[in-house]
Amino acid sequence: MQTSSTNSSSFRHVREWVFDLDNTLYPHHSNLFSQIDQRMTGYVSELLQLPREEARRVQKDFYLRYGTTLKGLMEHHGVDPDDFLEKVHDIDYSWVDPDPALGAAIRDLPGRKFIFTNGDKGHAERTARQLGILDHFDDIFDVVAADLVPKPASESYDKFRALYRVDCTRAAMFEDLARNLVVPKELGMTTILVVPNNFEPTFAEIWESDRQRGDVDHVTDDLAGFLRGVAQSL
Template identity: 45%
Template sequence: MRPDLSHIDTWLFDLDNTLYPEESGFMREVEGRMTEFVMKVTGLAREEAYALQKKYLAEHGLTLKGLMLHHGVDPAEFHALFHDLSLEVLAKDAEMLAALSRLPGRRFIFTNADDKHAERVLGHLGLRGLFDDVFHIGSFGYAAKPDPLGFQRMIDAHGFDPAAVSFFEDSEHNLKPAADLGMTTILVGGKALASTAPFVNHRTAKLTPFLITARLKETT
């Protein structure tokens, strides 16, 4: 059945592993550099550093937030780790560009990454001009997804009506606060179809086919 998104006029997208497939392996490179940074900051061996990295992610929604709170890490120093990563594994997708272009209303990025990373990735994918704004980690004062405060700051900044917003994410737990606010939630990626979370409205392994087949609001 075609997903009915005819009530949507605001389109909210996570960036990493959502606007490009997880299979690209790009986020494995990000994660590897993150582990090396945790090793440097804490003096831990790789295995212990990786475990701490995941612990902070689970507790705070963002490894960086744990590093800031417990180790005084400067977020600018942390984000600079990823600004020279090669983007060659990320392929431009003409079908996705067309699918995004047909969406009526406003389009936004909502990411726990910083502004430079978001601009680099969107530019490489040829998608930068399709979005009205990038709401990045600095925009919401490091109240990272799934912190409801980050969602509320985004709503306040852009005047969203949550009932008319769809939110696309590859991380299931980041959809819970969106659903609580009344947004339509779409889980994207290889694990999406196996999800049974009651707060997920739609599930799709791949973003582009979902957007192409969705029923949209009619425009005149």
């Protein structure tokens, strides 16, 4: 494991760059995902006719058990995924500031670049466009393309790598959740955990709070700076 510094040998082999979206490509402090989170609570509350506090408990229970709230709602209540995804992603994207430094860093990486998200493609496109980085990606693999099977389920990664013929031994994956890096690491990817800037808890505390943690190769709280270091080392 390393922090934001990189060594030149770690990424020389990488030609496939895979990025989670929420709280990874945009900074955690932008709080964009809080809008989605609140809309999910409201959706569960309206669907099940529950007070918001109880609806939130149901929402988080489904998230922990199924990987996404949507998966739990589909399993137990037959929710239309298109309706859910449209409503929870009806948010204000201006909360995210454009990040030209991140765009330049992604652009300078050799090989293909993908967004791999448990959200939908429209949300990923709007977010990446607001960041000013959309044009630097070859494609977006969303939860719909994964047949609504979210990370960290191995089936989701299998569909991703089969669709794009990804050589995992030449791939790197960036995520804000360690449990979503377990399968990529097993497949041979280089794994990078992205944590919030100036994160107060120690790395050990982050590690211990993640119920399905894996062997992460690198940790950074500055994605653009980390990628600049990678590009300079290649």
